[in-house]
Amino acid sequence: MKDSNFIISLDHISKWFGDKQVLNDVNLHVKKGEFITILGPSGCGKTTLLRILAGFVTPDEGTVEIGGEQMNSIPPYKRPVNTVFQRYALFPHLNVYDNVAFGLKLNKIPEEEIEQRVRKALKMVNMTDYEWRDVESLSGGQQQRVAIARALINSPEVLLLDEPLSALDHKMRKDMQIELKEIHEKLGVTFLYVTHDQEEALTLSDTIVVMNDGVIQQAGSPIDIYNEPVNAFVADFIGESNILNGTMICDRKVNFLGHDFDCVDEGFGENKPVDVVIRPEDIYLMEAPNKAGQFEGTVQSCVFQGIHYEITVITDEGYEIVIQDYNPFEAGMKVAMIIKPQDIQVMKKERTCNTFEGKLIDETHVEMLGIEFECLPQELWQGEKVDVLVDVDFDKVDLLDDIDNAELVGDVRFILYKGDHYFLTVMTEDRDNVYVATNDVWDERDLVGIKILPEDIHIRKAE
Amino acid sequence: MGKIKQFFGRRSSWSIPYLIFMLIFVVLPLVLVVLYAFRDPSGKFTFDNIRTFINEKESVNTLVYSIGIALITTIICILLGYPAAYILSNSKFRSASVMVALFLIPMFINVLMRTLATVALFGFMKVPLGQATLIFGMVYNYLPFMILPIYTVLQKIDKSYREAAQDLGADNVKVFTKVTLPLSMPGVVSGIMMVFMPTISTFAIAELLTMNNIKLFGTIIQENINNGMWNYGALLSLIMLILIVVTNLFNDDKEEASAAGGLI
Numbered sequence: 079m080k081d082s083n084f085i086i087s088l089d090h091i092s093k094w095f096g097d098k099q100v101l102n103d104v105n106l107h108v109k110k111g112e113f114i115t116i117l118g119p120s121g122c123g124k125t126t127l128l129r130i131l132a133g134f135v136t137p138d139e140g141t142v143e144i145g146g147e148q149m150n151s152i153p154p155y156k157r158p159v160n161t162v163f164q165r166y167a168l169f170p171h172l173n174v175y176d177n178v179a180f181g182l183k184l185n186k187i188p189e190e191e192i193e194q195r196v197r198k199a200l201k202m203v204n205m206t207d208y209e210w211r212d213v214e215s216l217s218g219g220q221q222q223r224v225a226i227a228r229a230l231i232n233s234p235e236v237l238l239l240d241e242p243l244s245a246l247d248h249k250m251r252k253d254m255q256i257e258l259k260e261i262h263e264k265l266g267v268t269f270l271y272v273t274h275d276q277e278e279a280l281t282l283s284d285t286i287v288v289m290n291d292g293v294i295q296q297a298g299s300p301i302d303i304y305n306e307p308v309n310a311f312v313a314d315f316i317g318e319s320n321i322l323n324g325t326m327i328c329d330r331k332v333n334f335l336g337h338d339f340d341c342v343d344e345g346f347g348e349n350k351p352v353d354v355v356i357r358p359e360d361i362y363l364m365e366a367p368n369k370a371g372q373f374e375g376t377v378q379s380c381v382f383q384g385i386h387y388e389i390t391v392i393t394d395e396g397y398e399i400v401i402q403d404y405n406p407f408e409a410g411m412k413v414a415m416i417i418k419p420q421d422i423q424v425m426k427k428e429r430t431c432n433t434f435e436g437k438l439i440d441e442t443h444v445e446m447l448g449i450e451f452e453c454l455p456q457e458l459w460q461g462e463k464v465d466v467l468v469d470v471d472f473d474k475v476d477l478l479d480d481i482d483n484a485e486l487v488g489d490v491r492f493i494l495y496k497g498d499h500y501f502l503t504v505m506t507e508d509r510d511n512v513y514v515a516t517n518d519v520w521d522e523r524d525l526v527g528i529k530i531l532p533e534d535i536h537i538r539k540a541e
Numbered sequence: 542m543g544k545i546k547q548f549f550g551r552r553s554s555w556s557i558p559y560l561i562f563m564l565i566f567v568v569l570p571l572v573l574v575v576l577y578a579f580r581d582p583s584g585k586f587t588f589d590n591i592r593t594f595i596n597e598k599e600s601v602n603t604l605v606y607s608i609g610i611a612l613i614t615t616i617i618c619i620l621l622g623y624p625a626a627y628i629l630s631n632s633k634f635r636s637a638s639v640m641v642a643l644f645l646i647p648m649f650i651n652v653l654m655r656t657l658a659t660v661a662l663f664g665f666m667k668v669p670l671g672q673a674t675l676i677f678g679m680v681y682n683y684l685p686f687m688i689l690p691i692y693t694v695l696q697k698i699d700k701s702y703r704e705a706a707q708d709l710g711a712d713n714v715k716v717f718t719k720v721t722l723p724l725s726m727p728g729v730v731s732g733i734m735m736v737f738m739p740t741i742s743t744f745a746i747a748e749l750l751t752m753n754n755i756k757l758f759g760t761i762i763q764e765n766i767n768n769g770m771w772n773y774g775a776l777l778s779l780i781m782l783i784l785i786v787v788t789n790l791f792n793d794d795k796e797e798a799s800a801a802g803g804l805i
Contacts, residue, residue: 134704154707155715161708167701171723180719181709232709 084143085110085235085268086131091140093126093292098509100126101137102292108236108270108285113262115271115279118289119315124272127289128238131270132161145235160229161238165245166221168213174200174224175209181232199227202261219250226261236268243278255281276316280304288312304357309425310494310501313355320361320399322497324354324424332424335497336395337373339417343424353425358402360421363389364414365407371414375399377407391415397497432470432513435540439463444537447528448508449485453535465540472501472515474534477526484527488512490520504528574782577775590776600761600777607758608784610672611740614679615687618736619729621680622687626728627721629688630695641692644685652682656749663750670752678750679740686735694728695721730791738785 086108093101100123108114116124129135130142133154142149145158160181168177176183178199182192200206203223213221222242229237239258243251259282262269273279279286280300287297288311296308307313310321324334326346332339334354346352366374375393386402391413393399407413436446441459443450446468458464481487491511492503502514504526512528520526548554581587594600629640647655656678663674698721706720744759753760758781765774 132704132708134707153712154704155710155712159708161705163701163705165699165701167699167705169702169705169720169724180706180711184710184715184719228709 083110084108085112085145086270087141087143088127088130089141089143091127091130091137091142093123093130093135093137093139100292101130104140104292104294106287106294106297108268111266111268112284113259113269113271113282114285114287115273115283116287116289117273117276117279117315119274122289123292124274124289125240128161128240128270128272131236132159132238133157158235159238160232160234161240162222162225162229162242164240164242166225168221168224168228170214172213173209174205174211174213174216177213177224178228178231180228185232195231196227199231200224202230202264203227203257218246219254222246222254226258230261230265230267234267236270239269239271241273242271244273244275251278258282280316286316288315290315306423307355307425309428310353310355311492313353313423313425314494318358318400318402320356320358320497321494322354322356322397322399324352326350326352326424330419332422335373335393335397335399339372339422340419341422341424342419343422346424346426351427351430353427355423355425356399356417356421358388358400359386360417361399361401362416362418363391363401363403363405363407364416366412366414368414370416372416374412374414377409377411377413379409380406382406398495399497429513431472432468432475434468434470434510436466436468436537437463438466438537442532444468444535447486447506447510447512451530451535452532453537454532456537458537458539466537467540469536469538470530470534472513473499474530475504475512475514476529476531477502477504477514477516477518477520478529479527481525481527484529486528488526488528490522490524490526493520493522571782574775574778577772578779579776580772582772590773593773594776594780603756603761604758604780607741610676610679610757611737613676614683614740615733615737617676617680618684618687619732622684622732623691623729626688626691626695629692641689644688648685653745653749655682656746660749670750670754672751672755674750675747675755678746679743682746683736683740686739687732690731690735691725691728694725694731698724734788738788741784742781 084107086106088104088106091101091104091106092099104123104127106127116127118124126135130137131144133149133152136150149157169180172180175196178196179192182195187195196209197206200209203226205220205223205227208216208220208224213224216224222245225242242258243254246254255278258269271279271282283300285297286300286303288295288303290311296303296312298306303312303316307316307319313319313321322334324332326332326343326349327338328348329344329346330341332341332343332352332354364371373393373395375391378390378392378398380387380389383402386404387406389401389403389407391399391401393415401415434446436444436451438456438459439445439450441455442452444453444456444466445451458466478484486506488504488506490502491505494501496515499515499517500519502516502520504512504514506512506528578590579586579588581589625644659674659678659681660670663670668674702720702724703716706716711719742759744757744763747753747755747757747760756764758777762774762777762781765771765777
């Protein structure tokens with residue numbers, strides 16, 4: 079027992095499927111009894127992480143510890159965890175009772191005790207009287223309950239849940255969320271829950287781990303994650319938000335939307351580019367003119383959404399922002415807005431321009447991203463090929479519809495609206511990321527041609 | 542004219558040629574078999590044929606022997622076919638489709654040709670023809686009919702069932718006995734049907750592979766009819782038909798049949 083505080087310890091876990099890296103140096107420590115949710119878009123590696131814990135996937139690097147014991151080479155059937163599978167995976171040749179009793183029967187537990195425990199487990203998930211039913215005759219929600227009972231009856235140290243509610247309708251999902259939370263509180267078993275539904279994660283969890291591209295972006299309580307996202311991806315993925323480019327003028331002063339605002343963030347340095355996140359409910363709307371207003375704009379649309387109105391405002395400086403308010407503001411109306419300092423979330427920019435590793439192959443050509451680009455004549459060229467770093471500004475990358483004639487093709491992976499432009503992550507066929515700022519509208523998964531003009535290629539020596 | 546057009550326009554009308562074909566070549570012969578079975582050569586109604594069958598030890602013995610051979614063939618086919626299907630369905634086995642094709646290619650050659658070749662092979666190896674070679678021939682000919690339905694079912698079993706069993710504490714042996722095997726039973730049942738029924742009625746393989754020394758039930762029917770004993774032959778055919786229908790009743794679960802890849 080190395081560290082008894084943590085029921086699960088994942089250290090430096092990496093996993094490749096072929097040449098695609100699905101997990102990149104993941105570290106995760108889970109306290110006993112916690113309800114932890116791994117949240118991320120499909121393909122972010124969250125299910126692989128769960129399967130590594132269950133034992134169906136072996137990590138290429140790193141160590142897996144459950145209950146203080148090293149589990150890397152322990153087969154799934156010897157691990158103190160049980161799984162609720164995404165499609166339930168109830169055995170179709172067994173009835174409800176035999177499905178739930180499956181784990182106990184394998185452990186040669188006396189028949190009487192099995193019966194007692196099965197009844198108790200079924201009662202817990204409100205499925206008493208269904209013992210002798212054929213599992214295929216049950217509804218999705220009922221199958222889900224049986225799957226939970228079947229996984230919990232072995233008294234696992236950790237219950238792994240792989241998007242267990244994704245196949246249920248909205249109403250059913252809400253009910254099951256409450257029941258899951260109750261079961262968790264009653265049993266005190268550690269729950270590790272995988273989902274792509276941010277609302278589910280916020281409702282259920284003690285701790286949320288946000289993942290993207292095989293990397294943990296942020297781990298923390300739902301409130302922390304919502305209020306203090308560490309980067310634009312987390313801010314965009316959790317809840318609605320306005321994500322804007324800004325400049326940190328000095329400590330406690332930030333410029334965005336063309337205005338200076340007071341804020342509470344420090345330590346970013348002076349005149350540093352940052353991302354600023356404002357939640358739609360944190361912008362206060364008033365009829366213009368109003369002296370208290372920090373900036374002004376015109377209402378573009380106003381949609382009632384049940385509890386609040388969602389209002390789109392174009393500011394006088396031309397930025398589009400989304401605001402939630404309990405009062406309606408008619409389209410075309412002039413409005414003034416206020417943002418409180420503590421509601422401004424400032425985040426360090428991960429990068430300020432594209433930087434590619436490349437190779438100068440003659441005076442006017444550089445090889446990068448798998449192809450040759452023409453560049454302006456370079457002083458670095460001394461008659462020999464040389465490794466270089468290439469900087470390209472986000473707005474200097476052109477995206478083209480015509481992919482047949484493009485030398486470099488990529489697909490749009492992630493889109494962020496920054497108030498007056500879109501910020502795209504485009505992945506090339508060689509799996510390199512190219513970041514693009516554009517005013518054109520693209521959809522996720524669009525295939526695009528990528529073009530960079532010679533004068534926009536800035537080459538410096540590789541260190 | 543309108544009525545004729547309407548008649549041919551209905552889709553159900555298109556089945557008429559097929560129905561006529563079925564009437565002449567399936568229903569009528571079946572009726573004739575039943576009629577002939579209960580008549581004497583002069584055409585009078587009689588139960589004599591049944592009496593002859595029961596009293597004449599040879600026919601009954603051959604029937605029992607035939608069922609025995611069919612059972613042994615089926616069992617050997619399961620024992621050989623299940624592991625083969627299991628290995629083929631294993632996703633780690635990349636060239637599975639090539640192997641399946643290898644199992645199926647011999648099926649493109651006529652049964653008699655294949656069996657004659659087997660006879661020649663045994664002659665070349667100086668293996669005496671008899672019961673053992675008969676069973677070998679049967680298994681050789683019918684094994685693919687066992688492998689294919691089992692393979693189809695095994696391939697369709699979702700891997701999450703196996704994972705769920707492992708997750709609940711089953712080692713590899715338990716996963717097989719508690720999950721994979723029960724879930725693949727429809728394929729086994731389907732395979733049994735495909736092997737057992739034809740082996741009861743076959744006579745060509747027996748004739749060629751035993752130099753006509755061992756007689757199966759099919760052989761006796763053929764001999765009787767060849768010798769002009771139409772009525773007795775019809776009765777024997779009727780008995781065999783009943784046997785096949787009875788075997789089929791064990792497999793009346795429609796769901797299972799469709800799960801077996803629609804092979805029945």
